[in-house]
Structures are given as structure tokens and as C-alpha cells.
Amino acid sequence: MGLKIEKTKINEVHELLAIQKKAFRPDLKKYKDYKTNPASEEVDFLIYRINHSMHYTIFIDGNIAGGICIIKRSDTHFRLFRIFISPEYQNKGLGSNIISKMESTFPKVKTWSLNTPKDNRRNRHFYEKLGYKKTGETKINDRLTLIEYEKNVT
Template identity: 40%
Template sequence: MITLARAESGDAAELRDIQAAAFAADVAQYGCGPEGHDALEWHLNLIEKQSLYFKILYQAKIVGGVVIFSRENGHYHLGRIFIAPSHQNLGIGAAALRALEERFPDARKWTLDTPYRNVRNHHFYEKLGYMKVGETEPDAGNGFYLFLYEKQFSR
């Protein structure tokens, strides 16, 4: 169904456009999207230097991306996952997360964060075995905060 492949510099503009569309609802709801979601330099920096950035391919077409960070002792942090609005609700995001978990068999723990008001995300991650383990401190200016999720593996 889906394939994960390392993102390359030539993919950055397409991934930026997909991510900007995927987070348009967050921009409407919160007044902004996640850091760098619509900035080409952010994507290039992550692809070239700082992370494990994968493009999500469906029928050989880029339909999304996922950014992860390798921590220590088998801990991986899901920095971001996004799917083009035209390809949401097809099981692509769930398939991508399962593929990531298989791709990193040394993982003992996956962590992520997601906006407190995004009930759809909460359900999505919980359905895949992630458990809410905490919350960030609310922003003094706008009250925005994140839910923290974790999934443990006994390997």
C-alpha cells in the first residue's frame, strides 16, 4: 500500500506544499501551524542535516512525510507526520507509522506530541497503541499546549 523512502533535497518543495495543506486546519484553528511547516529552508535543513525525514509514497506518488529524531537507548521521537488532505482517511498515516515501527526494530520507545484540542489526532495515536503520558505547560499568551504520547516496546 505505502512505501517509506528517505526524503531528498529535490523533494523539499513538494513536501512543504503537502505539509502546508495538511496543517491548514491547524492554522485556521490556532492561528499558526507547527514550526516550519510552510518554510522550504526548514524542510531542506531537516532533510540534509538534522533528522530522519521520510517521504510517504502511495502508488509511487509522494502523499506525505514523516520526520523522526533518534534519541538514545532505543528512543525515537516522532517529530511530525503529515498526509495530503486528498489522501487522508485512507489508512495511509496508520500504515506509515506501522512501517516506521518495523523499520526501527531497535526501538524500545516512541514519543510524540500533538495539540490538546486535536481530538482526531488523539484518537488516531491511541488507536495505534500510544498512551497519553503528560502535557506541556500552557503558553502564557494564548493558552495553547500539547499532549505528550508514548508507546513502549519490550524487545
């Protein structure tokens, strides 16, 4: 599969939002976090993030397959705010490659951070396998607690 990651263009917003909603819909149903879940996000907020963060589109074989949003905390600390891949491209080993490409795109970044649901063992295993370490937790509601992760790159 041909993987390419490029800065998001505003004309990709509707396709990206549809993919994001599809990717996060199971979490929305499970956790009922209507205020924070990406599946309930409006187009205006995605446009805002595209314009005010480092937002990238993931292409597989020339097709839009997902997106990545990175927030710069400092010159040496970036936060992986969101990564999403269309369900038809999930579980194909792309995630590790995508994260690796993003980390190597920013070689001066020494700390990467992110969060993921506490009870999502698959996500937690994935991030831990990539070197992320648990640094804390945040309770969103009675159903959802997020684990905070950090990775220090040497």
C-alpha cells in the same frame, strides 16, 4: 493503494513543503501558532530537517503523498517529530500502516514519543489506538496545548 516510504531526497523538498502547508493549514488558522505550526515553515528549515534528522517521503501509487520526520533521542528512543499526508489521502486508513512500517523499520527502538493538539480528538484517538499513552502537556498559546505521548514497544 501502493504505499512506499523512502529516505527523502533534497529534490523533493518543494513538493513536500507544499503538501505539509496544505495538511497543517487548518491547524494554523485554528491555533494561530505562527512560530511552531508546520504550515508556516520555510523551505530552509525543511532542508535543515532533511539533512539533520531521519526524514522520509511517503509515496502512494508512485506519487509523493506526505512525509515523516523522526528524531533520534537515543539508540532506543525515537521521537516522531512530524507526520503529514496530503488531504486527498487522509481518512483512508493509511496512517496506521505508515506508523507500523516506521516502527518495524527500527526494531531496536523501544520507546516512541510524539505530541498532538489536546483538542484534536481524532489525532488523539488515532495515537491511543496505536498504543501511545499520555505523558504530559505543553501549553503553546491561549488556543493550543499539546499532549505529549509515549509508546513502549516490547
